[in-house]
Amino acid sequence: MNKPLPLPLFTLLVCPALLSAQSKSPDLSGYWELRFDSRNVPPASLIVPATAAERAAQVKHDADAIRWCHFFGVPYMMAWSPVEIVQNTNGKEIAITSPVRTPARHIYTDGRPHVSAETFDPTSTGNSIGHWEGETLVVDTIGFSDEGILAIPGGGTRTATSHLIERFRLLNGGQRLSVVFTWEDPKMYATPHTYEFRYYRAPPGTEAREFDCNASDAERAKFLTSIPGK
Amino acid sequence: MLGAGGDWLMNQRFRNTVVKGSAGAALMALALGASASLLLAQSAPAKVPDLSGFWERRDDVGGGNFGGILEKIVPKASLTPEVVKANQETAARQAQGEVVAFGSKWCLSNLYPFFMQHSAAWDLFQTQTEIMQAAEVHTFPRHIYLDGRKHPSPAMLVPTVNGHSIGHWEGETLVVDTIGFVGGGGTPGGGRVGKNTHLTERFKLIDGGKKLSVVFTWEDPAIYLKPHTYELQYYKSEPGTYAFEETCHADDPKQSGSVVAPGQKY
Numbered sequence: 395m396n397k398p399l400p401l402p403l404f405t406l407l408v409c410p411a412l413l414s415a416q417s418k419s420p421d422l423s424g425y426w427e428l429r430f431d432s433r434n435v436p437p438a439s440l441i442v443p444a445t446a447a448e449r450a451a452q453v454k455h456d457a458d459a460i461r462w463c464h465f466f467g468v469p470y471m472m473a474w475s476p477v478e479i480v481q482n483t484n485g486k487e488i489a490i491t492s493p494v495r496t497p498a499r500h501i502y503t504d505g506r507p508h509v510s511a512e513t514f515d516p517t518s519t520g521n522s523i524g525h526w527e528g529e530t531l532v533v534d535t536i537g538f539s540d541e542g543i544l545a546i547p548g549g550g551t552r553t554a555t556s557h558l559i560e561r562f563r564l565l566n567g568g569q570r571l572s573v574v575f576t577w578e579d580p581k582m583y584a585t586p587h588t589y590e591f592r593y594y595r596a597p598p599g600t601e602a603r604e605f606d607c608n609a610s611d612a613e614r615a616k617f618l619t620s621i622p623g624k
Numbered sequence: 625m626l627g628a629g630g631d632w633l634m635n636q637r638f639r640n641t642v643v644k645g646s647a648g649a650a651l652m653a654l655a656l657g658a659s660a661s662l663l664l665a666q667s668a669p670a671k672v673p674d675l676s677g678f679w680e681r682r683d684d685v686g687g688g689n690f691g692g693i694l695e696k697i698v699p700k701a702s703l704t705p706e707v708v709k710a711n712q713e714t715a716a717r718q719a720q721g722e723v724v725a726f727g728s729k730w731c732l733s734n735l736y737p738f739f740m741q742h743s744a745a746w747d748l749f750q751t752q753t754e755i756m757q758a759a760e761v762h763t764f765p766r767h768i769y770l771d772g773r774k775h776p777s778p779a780m781l782v783p784t785v786n787g788h789s790i791g792h793w794e795g796e797t798l799v800v801d802t803i804g805f806v807g808g809g810g811t812p813g814g815g816r817v818g819k820n821t822h823l824t825e826r827f828k829l830i831d832g833g834k835k836l837s838v839v840f841t842w843e844d845p846a847i848y849l850k851p852h853t854y855e856l857q858y859y860k861s862e863p864g865t866y867a868f869e870e871t872c873h874a875d876d877p878k879q880s881g882s883v884v885a886p887g888q889k890y
Contacts, residue, residue: 423751462875463731478767480749480756482676489749489758491765495733498758498765500747500867509866517869541871602767604784609874610730 425476425600426593435589438549456543463607467518467542471496493603518542531562550582678861680745690743694812701815701852731872734763735809736786798827815852
C-alpha cells in the first residue's frame with residue numbers, strides 16, 4: 395500500500411504545478427505555417443448545389459476582390475502562411491494576422507458576448523469571441539459581410555447568416571497547431587461543414603510579411619483579367 | 625486551466641492528510657509560502673507595463689478637428705532645402721487644380737505613421753516577445769519584435785508600409801526603433817518618410833494608465849535638418865470597445881469622388 399506524502403513535501407511538490415495549471419492557458423502566440431500536408435478538407439454538404447451561373451458569379455466576386463484589392467477576410471486569410479497569433483499576456487484578447495490584404499482578426503476572450511446584430515456593422519472577419527475549454531481555445535464568430543473572398547474550403551460561401559466555430563489546440567509539444575473549422579449556415583449547409591488545418595510552428599526569427607496590393611497597377615490588372623498566356 | 629475537477633482533487637488530497645496541532649499548521653503555512661515564492665520566481669517574467677488595449681486620440685487642446693489638433697501640438701519639421709523646394713513645387717501644382725496623390729482613389733495601404741494620427745482607434749496586443757498594433761484604417765498590422773533580434777541587413781531588408789520595428793524596455797518605457805519604410809509617406813508637422821528614414825518612438829503609460837504617451841523622433845539627413853520630434857497622447861478606449869473595418873473599394877465610382885483617375889484600360 396502506498397503511503398501518502400508528508401503534507402509539507404506534498405505541498406512543495408504539487409502546489410506549484412496546480413497553481414500554475416490553474417492560472418495558465420496554453421500560449422498559441424507565434425507564427426504558423428501551412429504546408430502541403432496541412433489540410434484535411436472534405437466536401438461540404440450543400441442544401442442546394444449551386445447552379446453554373448451562381449458558381450460563375452461567386453468566382454467573379456472573389457476574383458474581383460483580388461483585382462480590386464478588397465479586404466479578403468475569413469476564411470481566406472487563414473489559408474496563408476505564415477499566420478501569426480498574438481495572445482495578450484493579460485488574457486483578454488487574441489489577434490490573428492495574415493500577410494494578405496486583410497485586417498487583423500480580433501478575438502475577445504474577456505467574457506463579453508457578441509455585439510448585437512442591431513449594433514454591429516458586418517465585417518470580412520466577423521465578430522469573434524473566444525473561451526478556453528481545457529487546453530482548447532474555442533472561437534465563435536458571426537457578423538460576416540459580403541466583403542472579400544467568400545469561398546469556403548470544401549464548398550459553399552460565407553454569408554450574412556454564417557456561423558463559424560473554431561477549435562485551436564497545440565499538438566506535438568507545441569510544434570503543431572490544429573484548427574478545426576466548423577461552418578453552420580441554414581441557407582448554405584445541410585449539415586455543419588467541418589475541416590481541419592494543422593499548422594507547423596515557423597522557425598524562430600520568422601517575421602510578418604506584407605503582400606501589398608495596388609489596384610492602380612495596370613500590368614497587374616491586365617494579368618488578372620486577360621486570357622492566360624495572351 | 626484547472627476547472628472544478630482540479631479544485632475537487634486538491635480538496636480531497638488535503639482532507640486525506642492528517643495535520644496535528646500547531647506544528648503541523650506552521651509547517652503547512654511555511655510550505656505554502658515557499659511554494660508560492662518558488663512559483664513566482666520560476667514563472668514571473670520581468671514586470672513591464674501592460675500597454676494592451678484600444679487607444680484613441682481626443683481633442684483635449686481645442687483643435688476643433690484631428691488636423692487642427694496636430695497643428696496646435698506638433699512643431700514644424702525643419703526640412704532640407706531640397707525637400708522645401710519639392711514641397712513648394714507640389715503645392716504650386718495643387719494650386720493649379722492638379723491632383724497629385726491618388727492613394728484614396730486606389731485604396732492604397734496607408735503608410736506609417738498615418739494611423740497613429742487618425743481619429744480611429746487602434747488596438748495594441750502585447751506578449752513578452754512582440755507587440756502588434758492593429759489599426760482600423762486601411763493598412764497592415766504593425767509588428768514590433770521584442771525578442772532581441774536585430775534589424776535585417778540592408779541586403780535582406782524588405783521595405784514595407786510599416787517598416788521593420790524592434791523594441792526594448794527601458795524601465796517603464798517601450799523604446800521602438802524602425803527602419804525599412806517603402807517611402808512616400810508624411811508625418812505631422814510637414815515631415816516626410818523616405819526609404820532611409822529612421823524612427824525612434826518612446827511609448828509610456830501616463831495618468832495611471834488612462835493615457836499613453838508616444839514620443840516620435842524622425843531622422844533622415846536627406847529630409848530633416850535636425851531630428852523631428854513630437855508627442856501624441858492617446859486615451860484608453862472604454863471597456864468593451866471592439867474593432868471596425870475600414871473597407872475601401874477602388875472599383876466603386878463613388879470612392880474616387882471628384883478625383884480624376886489616371887487612365888486605365890483594365
